[in-house]
Amino acid sequence: MKARVGKARVRKARLGKADARLLVLVLLAGAALLWAVPFAWMAVASLRPGAAGAADIASLLPAGPFSLGNFAEAWNSGHFPLWYLNTVLLCGGILAVQCVTVSLAGYAFARLRFPGRSLLFYAFLLQLMLAPPILIVPNMRTLVALHLYDTLAGVMAPYFASAFGVFLMRQTFRTIPLAYEEAAVIDGATPLQIIFRVLLPLARPGLAAFAIVSVTSHWNEFLWPLMATSSPSNQVLTVGLASFTAGAEAGSEWGVMAAGTFLVAAPLLAGFLLFQRQFVSSFTFSGIK
Amino acid sequence: MSSTTLPGALARPTSAVRRRPARARPAVTAYALLLPSAVFLLGFTYWPVVQVLVGSFSVRGFRIAPHWGLDNYARLFADPHFGNAVLNNLLYAVGTVIPSVVLALGFAVGLRESGRVRMAMRTLVALPMLIPLVAAAALFVFVFLPGGGLLDWYLAKLGVASHNWLGNPSLALGSIIAITVWKNTGYYMLFFLAGLAGVPQEFLDAAKIDGAGPIRRFWHITLPLLGPTLGFVAVIATLNAITQVDHVIVMTQGGPSDATNLLLYYIYQQAHQNYDLGLASAATVVSVAALLALSLASLKTLERGMHYES
Numbered sequence: 195m196k197a198r199v200g201k202a203r204v205r206k207a208r209l210g211k212a213d214a215r216l217l218v219l220v221l222l223a224g225a226a227l228l229w230a231v232p233f234a235w236m237a238v239a240s241l242r243p244g245a246a247g248a249a250d251i252a253s254l255l256p257a258g259p260f261s262l263g264n265f266a267e268a269w270n271s272g273h274f275p276l277w278y279l280n281t282v283l284l285c286g287g288i289l290a291v292q293c294v295t296v297s298l299a300g301y302a303f304a305r306l307r308f309p310g311r312s313l314l315f316y317a318f319l320l321q322l323m324l325a326p327p328i329l330i331v332p333n334m335r336t337l338v339a340l341h342l343y344d345t346l347a348g349v350m351a352p353y354f355a356s357a358f359g360v361f362l363m364r365q366t367f368r369t370i371p372l373a374y375e376e377a378a379v380i381d382g383a384t385p386l387q388i389i390f391r392v393l394l395p396l397a398r399p400g401l402a403a404f405a406i407v408s409v410t411s412h413w414n415e416f417l418w419p420l421m422a423t424s425s426p427s428n429q430v431l432t433v434g435l436a437s438f439t440a441g442a443e444a445g446s447e448w449g450v451m452a453a454g455t456f457l458v459a460a461p462l463l464a465g466f467l468l469f470q471r472q473f474v475s476s477f478t479f480s481g482i483k
Numbered sequence: 484m485s486s487t488t489l490p491g492a493l494a495r496p497t498s499a500v501r502r503r504p505a506r507a508r509p510a511v512t513a514y515a516l517l518l519p520s521a522v523f524l525l526g527f528t529y530w531p532v533v534q535v536l537v538g539s540f541s542v543r544g545f546r547i548a549p550h551w552g553l554d555n556y557a558r559l560f561a562d563p564h565f566g567n568a569v570l571n572n573l574l575y576a577v578g579t580v581i582p583s584v585v586l587a588l589g590f591a592v593g594l595r596e597s598g599r600v601r602m603a604m605r606t607l608v609a610l611p612m613l614i615p616l617v618a619a620a621a622l623f624v625f626v627f628l629p630g631g632g633l634l635d636w637y638l639a640k641l642g643v644a645s646h647n648w649l650g651n652p653s654l655a656l657g658s659i660i661a662i663t664v665w666k667n668t669g670y671y672m673l674f675f676l677a678g679l680a681g682v683p684q685e686f687l688d689a690a691k692i693d694g695a696g697p698i699r700r701f702w703h704i705t706l707p708l709l710g711p712t713l714g715f716v717a718v719i720a721t722l723n724a725i726t727q728v729d730h731v732i733v734m735t736q737g738g739p740s741d742a743t744n745l746l747l748y749y750i751y752q753q754a755h756q757n758y759d760l761g762l763a764s765a766a767t768v769v770s771v772a773a774l775l776a777l778s779l780a781s782l783k784t785l786e787r788g789m790h791y792e793s
Contacts, residue, residue: 296520416617
């Protein structure tokens with residue numbers, strides 16, 4: 195009798211535990227689905243033909259007929275090829291220069307001893323806090339003085355040095371055994387040769403992680419490119435999207451707006467879905483852009 | 484490693500004795516290697532801080548001779564819009580940091596286990612971090628559209644009356660906060676997932692054997708061990724609350740009646756719309772001071788956070 199009661203109690207406790215687990219899972223699934231709602235709407239609304247009427251534009255149910263008309267209209271009313279080109283040039287230009295600057299400085303902090311090393315390192319790290327958007331007022335003046343205002347090079351310039359990149363490369367170089375460099379030093383290699391011929395090929399994972407974070411943050415940046423340029427020919431995707439959506443909003447062309455937003459967001463979303471593991475490890479490596 | 488496996492340019496045995504610069508004068512080499520980064524850091528981070536500091540004390544006007552003084556600060560602190568922006572920014576920081584950190588922690592703890600469903604759910608939560616804030620703003624313009632928008636359309640089915648989410652001064656800041664929480668939670672979740680991977684399973688198993696339930700295991704083992712991650716995420720979240728105002732620029736322009744005016748938006752407004760560089764400089768100095776205070780207070784936390792993955 196006693197044993198039976200005990201068993202029943204155990205079973206009840208187990209059931210309660212299973213119920214709780216199920217409840218938590220349902221709550222989590224609900225929250226995750228809620229998180230996906232704006233994307234679901236973007237996908238459904240961008241494929242719904244404009245003629246379907248505005249009444250059910252908010253509906254998340256993917257009901258046909260589908261068409262790519264919204265994409266065609268978005269493509270034609272915005273300057274997407276130009277915006278893509280400028281954004282790719284911006285991200286590529288920043289990354290190319292950063293790769294050089296962060297490799298050099300990362301090596302110095304990783305391997306060389308010199309007076310003021312830790313002080314300088316903290317001075318570098320402070321850049322993580324003073325993000326260029328905060329310094330728009332003085333940085334605009336600098337661009338004007340350097341005749342770089344309203345150029346893509348001007349948008350890039352504040353990012354050519356990257357405290358995050360220096361930190362990341364320092365960590366990466368430190369994981370490479372000293373033996374590789376010592377062999378090169380004995381052969382008479384200069385520091386530059388050591389960095390670019392010996393260490394960088396071995397530091398590829400670190401560079402790739404840095405590239406993902408750098409490209410993602412500059413692809414998505416808005417305020418600084420908005421302030422540092424004025425002519426339409428220098429607009430990047432985010433700046434173009436802002437004026438594009440203002441127009442679509444005024445005309446209540448929600449399907450076109452959804453299509454335009456998708457065009458801007460799609461490359462990075464696709465990259466993330468394809469290389470999820472690399473993206474996640476790059477972001478968590480440090481977390482500062 | 485023998486020299487023959489090195490790339491050709493390095494394999495020059497004849498110069499081995501003659502040149503060993505890497506060891507000869509490491510300090511000079513180090514400064515030379517730091518120079519390219521230092522030039523851009525000085526030019527676009529440190530010099531601007533000096534410049535804005537000087538600019539904030541420089542007084543210029545139509546009828547007065549240019550001179551040095553505190554006029555810009557006097558005007559700044561007398562400007563009700565500035566006080567309002569500071570207050571809004573505090574509300575915005577608290578309103579975004581706490582919910583997004585708590586939700587991120589919840590998602591991480593709930594979704595840490597492997598499995599296809601949980602992996603898909605993690606992906607759904609992480610996706611918003613990859614799109615530009617202006618793209619998120621574009622989507623939420625429709626979500627918050629009064630009447631026919633996504634939120635009102637579905638709320639109407641539940642019998643809730645329509646709201647002007649972005650146009651009502653008492654709702655607008657909350658709506659802006661919702662966008663930020665939606666966008667950043669997934670990013671913070673990734674840090675907690677990485678932090679959770681560092682919590683030794685033996686600790687949890689031992690506590691389980693001792694009869695500790697999942698809630699007690701969380702409070703007494705997982706959460707204390709996640710301390711550094713928590714501090715790190717809180718700092719980044721606060722930083723984001725000060726430096727990201729793209730959605731305010733494209734959605735509300737600080738309105739209605741100043742309800743969504745944040746510090747950086749105020750600076751943008753003074754510099755871009757009112758061309759009042761004195762006021763913009765003084766406001767920038769205040770934000771830089773806030774950021775420096777935050778960074779000095781959290782330098783250790785940040786460094787610890789940056790270390791755990793490596």
